[in-house]
Amino acid sequence: MFSQFALHERLLKAVAELNFVEPTPVQVAAIPAALQGHDLRVTAQTGSGKTAxxxxxxxxxxxxxxKPRLSIRAVILxxxxxxxxxxxxxxxxxxxxTFIKSGLITGGEDFKVQAAMLRRVDILIGTPGRLIEHANAGNLLLDEVxxxxxxxxDRMLDMGFAEDVQRLAEACSGPHQTLLFSATSGGSGLREMVNKVLxxxxHLQLNSVSDLNEGTRQQIITADHNYHKERLVEWLLANETYQKAIIFTNTRVQADRLYGKLVAKDVKAFVLHGEKDQKDRKLAIDRLRQGAVKVLVATDVAARGLDVDGLDLVINFDMPRSGDEYVHRIGRTGRAGGEGLAISLICHNDWNLMSSIERYLKQRFERRxxxxxxxIYQGPKNLKASGKAAGTKKKKIDPKTGKKVAKKAAAKTPVKAKRNTINKPKSDGPQLVSQDGLAPLKRRTPAAD
Structure with missing residues (x-):
């Protein structure tokens, strides 16, 4: 029960109003430590309730x-x-x-309206790039955060926001508490950030990558090429049982192409990527949440952090470029203990990347x-069903030494130049040869002239 936490009665009232009954493991671990004022470094899978x-x-x-509100008191990046x-x-x-006011600062909105709003909120929620723009304009003061x-x-670092995040953290110059959450352990960049800002x-490790999305089945389907992948997507959407689905591509061009193909097949779909303006992006998400469309085609940047009820099918049209990105993609389904299905379509140029992600997760995806x-393509020819190398010829064993004998390379027989052998004239007299060296020219005779 949330009543076990030393929370203000008005917050407990809100929790009860929202029908929150049992706290999730990440809430049980993080809320008491945060209430004590500690800085936190929390690793918890997407959909585990870490926002609360x-x-x-x-x-x-x-x-x-x-306190009387004089400036921004909390920031969420x-x-x-x-x-x-x-x-x-x-x-x-x-x-x-409560009387606490919050506001949003992201790109795609009126800059002057946002600047005016900054003077009226206690909690500021925003993306690093836009907040840096306001800081450069002198609109953003964080010294009382x-x-x-x-x-x-981890995703902010992947998107290249490391310097912006560091700068905003340094702008919070007064005494403050820092809470850092991520779905993966990240790499050296994240560790460096932890050392600088916390x-x-x-440290609260609520999961390892191999434990992520236990309620989500993970499958791969081999494909010959992108056109074959498009046919597979059409079949899956027509035959799988799902409420809502999201299809990930690595590029905006592919997202638009696939969206066009699906609409032509009368699939109710929307496309979401970085080139879409804010109104279109909001419309796409709202339509999906409301059930007006069942399918969303999206790139990683646009689809990051989506939380949509009933989203139980994820299709990787393109394999993500890293294990962490894969974790975030499949985190869109199987949320809050629910079940989901994640399917990755694998061409010959996706296989090694898929295998590296399996090793990273310490899992083996179901082949389908x-x-x-x-x-035609069913994976590398030198792999058995068990995943071990196969199809290689047995090496000969030397009966005297018992050691394997390396196969000797066959001696190459020199090939004579064709121009010296073809159309060789029978006459022993001098010959005229054409410029390409392939056929003799007839001698010109006075009679021929």
């Missing part, structure tokens, strides 16, 4: 020490507009019985064939 794990302690701190909008809604739901939250920190943090749309 930092929003509730943050709101509790702002309520417990009421996120990698994408969609995730920022989603987080704003969560903050507003949990703070509905009491709580700084870095959500999806002070004596409590669709007879109706079966292709």
């Amino acid at each position: 794990a930092f929003v509730l302690p943050m709101l509790n701190r702002l309520m417990g020490d009421p 996120l990698p994408t507009r969609e995730l920022a909008q989603q987080t704003l809604k969560e903050v507003e739901r949990f703070s509905q019985f 009491e709580v700084l939250v870095l959500d999806e920190a 002070k004596e943090p409590v 064939n669709i007879k109706d749309v079966k292709g």
Whole structure:
């Protein structure tokens, strides 16, 4: 029960109003430590309830020490507009019985309107790039920030926001608490950020990558080429049982092409990527959440952090470029203990990447064939069903030494130049040869002239 936490009664009232009953493991681990004022470094899978794990302690701190609002008191940094909008809604739901005001700063909105809003909020939620623009314009003052939250920190680094995040963290110059959340352990870049922005943090490892999305089946289907992948997508959408689906591509061009193919087949779909303006992106997400469309075709940047009820099918049209990115993609389904299905379409140039992701996750994806749309490519020829090398010829054994004998390379027989042998004239007299050296020219005779 949430009543076990030392939260303000107005926050507990909001929790009860929202029908939150049992806290998730990440909430049980993170909320008490955050309420004690510790900096936190939390690794928890997508869909585990980590938003409430930092929003509730943050709101509790702002309520417990009421001050006249003179400046921004808390900042939440996120990698994408969609995730920022989603987080704003969560903050507003949990703070509905308080006087705490929150605001959103992302790209695609009027800059002057945002600048005016900065003077009227307690909690600022935004993306690093846009916040840096306001900082450069002198609109953003963070010296009185009491709580700084870095959500999806690993993804912010992947998107190239490391310097922006570091600069914003340094701008929070007063005493403050920092809460850093990520779905993966990240690499050296994330460790460097942890060392720079956190002070004596409590590390909470709620999962390892091999434990992620236990309720999600992970499959691969081999394909011959992109056209074959498109046919597979059409078959899956027509034959799989699902409420809502998202199809990931690595490029905007492929997303638009696939979207056009699906619409031509009368599939109710929307496309979402970085070139779409803010209104179109919001419309796509709203339509999916409302059930007006069942399928969303998206790139990683646009689809990051989407939380849609009933999203139980993820298709990787293109294999993601890293294990962490794969974790975030399949994290769109199987959320909050639900079940989901993640299918990756694998061409010959995807196999090595897929295998490296299997090793990273310490898992083996289920192999699947669709007879109706079966292709020729079934994986590398030198792999058995067990995954071990096969198809190689047995090496000969020397009966005297018992050692394997390396196969000797066959001696190459020199090939004579064709021009010296073809159309060799019978006459022993001098010959005239054409410029290409392939046929003799007839001698000109006085009679021929």
